[in-house]
Amino acid sequence: MKLYNVKLLTITCEILAQENILEILKKNEITGYTKYEVDGNGARGLRGQGFKNEKNVKIEVIMREEKLQDVVEEISRTQFANFAIVLYVSDIGVLRPEKF
Amino acid sequence: MKLYNVKLLTITCEILAQENILEILKKNEITGYTKYEVDGNGARGLRGQGFKNEKNVKIEVIMREEKLQDVVEEISRTQFANFAIVLYVSDIGVLRPEKF
Amino acid sequence: MKLYNVKLLTITCEILAQENILEILKKNEITGYTKYEVDGNGARGLRGQGFKNEKNVKIEVIMREEKLQDVVEEISRTQFANFAIVLYVSDIGVLRPEKF
């Protein structure tokens, strides 16, 4: 039951940026992710009231460290200016590193 | 693409404690957070069935280590006795530490 | 306010495996957990469209390192073959380690 070290990238962003994020992942040949709707507050104000488009979504991606740099760079370059978005990275251990 | 170390505080608590938690955050000048409804089980029994008030909410707060101590202390002092609540801290890396 | 090191086990799996997972936890005398529905994509394709049964659920369990090995082993042995499932472990700090 050895655990292998990989990275977990978590992106909390407004729903309208979701498609862009998933496209960036795809471009980097990452197909696995988990996502769910959340509410939140941040620099761009309270989100989660009102129209569905004004909700946030949280996207979590388990990935190898190699790809992290590129993905994070592209997201921050193309999305940070236009959308409410927060992103962080944590260390996790998985059983089947070849899956990611 | 340097990642800066900050803390992620995660609080899983019953919905009726949510406002109290957010007030404590505000008092400590933390405005950013992410939250979503969850189900769960713990010392105070199964939660998530029945009335909306009997659900749990998970609140996640990215913050600097400096503030962590005070927030955690106040939550545990004022909320642990009266509400179903669990709280944990993890290490994460972010791009823009000045946001938090 | 000392934080004690424990483990957070996160299991993202299809809803039909949820009961199996909770049973494995119970068998290992773990009653506390938090869960919520999520969408996702992985080796077994897009999940979260269509019928409720085709959604994913994310189960998070705070536990001591001692029990981790057994739980992870049993889940991977009995569930990995038949269900869409991903599992990872992270390090967290809690206030009341005796709760877990």
Place this chain on the structure above:
Amino acid sequence: MDILQLIQANLLTPIILFFLFGIIAARIKSDLKIPDAISEFLPIYLLAAIGLHGGIEMRNTGFENMLVPMFVAIGLSLLFTLNHYQILRRLGKFNLFDSYALASTYGAVGAVHFSVGLSFLKNQGVSSEGYIAAILAVLEPLAFILAIFMTNMAVSKQIREKKKSFGDDDSNDLDVGLNQTKTKLSKVLHESITGKAIVILLGSIVIGYIIGEEGFEPIKIVFDEMFTGAIVIFMIEMGIIAGQRLGDIKKVGIFLTAFAVLIPTFNGVIGVLVSTAIGLSLGGAVMFGLLLASASFIAAPAVLRQAIPQAKPSLYITSALGITFPYNIIVTLPLLFALSSILHSGETIDLFNFITGGLI
């Protein structure tokens, strides 16, 4: 006997049967569940329908004559709350916090009770004064405010006495206690008044009053004709929740179980008698009595967990939802209807025999 027949007839309505069905579904651990969004929406819908109905009735019949019943209801509600406290604390030996929490749960009113009552009357072809919906709105926060006020007073007093016995006569602490009470009270007051239940209810009363029968016509099918069907769906969920809590009933104990049955009956009967005396109609007296008989199981937890966190929710939720609610809609409602019918038919009756007879 008339009442038993009425109870039996009432037992066999879709509303009651689907509630019982929900209980059974929960007991056999079925995964049946009304999705959250639906069961959160239904109370909003029901309150809007109640309010519109009340407002339209008030337009038809005027509301000048609403003040007396309103103040009588307020008075009775406060009186009953204090009475509950005495019974629970003295006879029941509950602690201060549980006593006040339970006292106000039974002093407060329940909108689901009210919906079932309206539907019951509709079925019997009997109408009721529209302003009773307004009384429902006013009574909603009342008992909680009283209970919270009393609880905090009691706590401050305890603190003061402790201080005194320690020879430490620093009255600042009392001030702190009083201030906390004020904060809590003003918060509860604000939250009650802006709480969704009261807001939608009052709003709909006003709108119903403005639009009248004619303006109601295009939305009548949704807000009137579908009303009973919607209650039925809501009752499935109420039954499921009640059923899930049945296991907790042993925690309630024999004293509280008796309390949860006798007090609503008593309050309801007094309500019918008094409201008949001040001139309400047959149906109006039933609704008035039912309001006083009702216990709150949706609003109560939200208010009390915050305001009296020391009290045990398993006591007040379980007794109100698991015992009083079914008892009220199955037994108390037809009982009050029979009582009001007799009172309004002008017959003279031996009330005492009648009531005890109806209870056994």
Place this chain on the structure above:
Amino acid sequence: MDILQLIQANLLTPIILFFLFGIIAARIKSDLKIPDAISEFLPIYLLAAIGLHGGIEMRNTGFENMLVPMFVAIGLSLLFTLNHYQILRRLGKFNLFDSYALASTYGAVGAVHFSVGLSFLKNQGVSSEGYIAAILAVLEPLAFILAIFMTNMAVSKQIREKKKSFGDDDSNDLDVGLNQTKTKLSKVLHESITGKAIVILLGSIVIGYIIGEEGFEPIKIVFDEMFTGAIVIFMIEMGIIAGQRLGDIKKVGIFLTAFAVLIPTFNGVIGVLVSTAIGLSLGGAVMFGLLLASASFIAAPAVLRQAIPQAKPSLYITSALGITFPYNIIVTLPLLFALSSILHSGETIDLFNFITGGLI
């Protein structure tokens, strides 16, 4: 020809058109979606409406005469399931697990089929025996139980044979196999019986029976008049889900595609013939046939993923939802109606020509 006209007329009803619309919406990758809470609520509502309707009919017409059709349905359902297995395993060369999973998917019954059938009959002004709703409830778990039993028996047998060939005659393993079967079966049985579909269906039948026409009156608008509109909304979602799966249809293969069309037709026609023979009415025979023709696509995945996890869900869900369901509501339903009309009109017909004619 009569049947083709009927098919064409049926094709142009809102139910079918909105289903096709949903398929198209999914194919052009529209983001159209009925929110989860609504599409989880609708089956509960539909089953409650079916059950109430059935219960009320049973009260009107009695249910003494329900036993024969019930047992005939059970017998046919089991027979058909075994027949499917033989066809799939022998002719289709599917492995044991897929064969049993598919056999029971097509042996089981579908509540959405049933709803559409009821609404079709309502549109034609034809009624049906109320107790068929009860048959729906009883048939629901039946085919699964049989399939799981058979699968586990087969697995145990394989294990035993392997052991034998290894000279290791430890019959404990067989016992383990048998015990596992028992556990799985009792779990499936329990889950089926407490499953929301059966619980709400049976509960509503009983409640419908108790309240009768008169008690139904106040909730008729919600549980009867809105029925077809509600199906239409549900069919949009069913269409979307079917459309999303159309891409998987190539995995189904030509054999299973033929199976998914021919078997329901065959089962349905036998169902109409047999039920007419044992005395069901025109509409009753159609519903009876439709039950047997139906395949399960909501209950099946939940049961089979747990009980026969080795079987491929892409086979049984896709064929049942993507092929059989549309085929049945568009072709089989009017076909069965025409057949039943002829049988009940007393005309003598050349059945073989009739059926093959209807198919081409």
Place this chain on the structure above:
Amino acid sequence: MDILQLIQANLLTPIILFFLFGIIAARIKSDLKIPDAISEFLPIYLLAAIGLHGGIEMRNTGFENMLVPMFVAIGLSLLFTLNHYQILRRLGKFNLFDSYALASTYGAVGAVHFSVGLSFLKNQGVSSEGYIAAILAVLEPLAFILAIFMTNMAVSKQIREKKKSFGDDDSNDLDVGLNQTKTKLSKVLHESITGKAIVILLGSIVIGYIIGEEGFEPIKIVFDEMFTGAIVIFMIEMGIIAGQRLGDIKKVGIFLTAFAVLIPTFNGVIGVLVSTAIGLSLGGAVMFGLLLASASFIAAPAVLRQAIPQAKPSLYITSALGITFPYNIIVTLPLLFALSSILHSGETIDLFNFITGGLI
């Protein structure tokens, strides 16, 4: 005066009152909220009902005569969008991005406006041409496409000019700009056409056309009779969202506030005049005018955030939802109705005095 009376009467309908109620509920910070699933479902339902209604009307009245109004509507919509841009950019001194975003928000159409208009006409006992639902579908993406095209052209031009002034005549960049425009446009076009609003609307028009009055009968209660009640529920949520945004109104500024009131009035009046001139009926001209008067607040944010991310959503959402929508349903709608009534009654009127009179 007639119009004022009409405005006043319209103000007192459930639709408007519940919208105002929602605003108040949000302002007093009530926790009242229509659950997400319900408020996501309602627009789908409303569009389906609108589409079915339109399709059935088109079957009754034919749609040969639909082409002229359709092209007139397209022409006016594009003209108005360009006009808005000039006003906003020149007079309002907004930057390029905000100007185009706002121009298209007010050039586009709103389905909620349309629902309220239909319900208003129904209340007045006036019908309208069914094909206006089809015009709604066609106009929906139009103004956005124009605005995005113009914005990207402008940006490319700016880039080119900058390059030139730097003496760097590399036309590749322009090509990149043009290509980006193409990608964006084709994406927006695709997303608009497969967007749920258009898909359900067009689908329902087609289905309504196919099934006609008769096929509609079984679902009439859900898709026709419940329509106004459903709007009322939706308006509570719209009111709440508008109320939550009222705080942002100071960011809108005086110029945009005036724009948000005057432009819809102007566009609407032109719409009624022109559509009357090309032969639409009293009700048809009202709906035509209302379409042109309407601003988009559901579709706009989703399209514009992606396509013109540089524009400030607080401007276009707040003005469209917080100012124009209430103004339109309270003032513009009865105004257009009065205008159309007069035009269709054959009276000769001094239009200029009439309109300015109605505005003051």
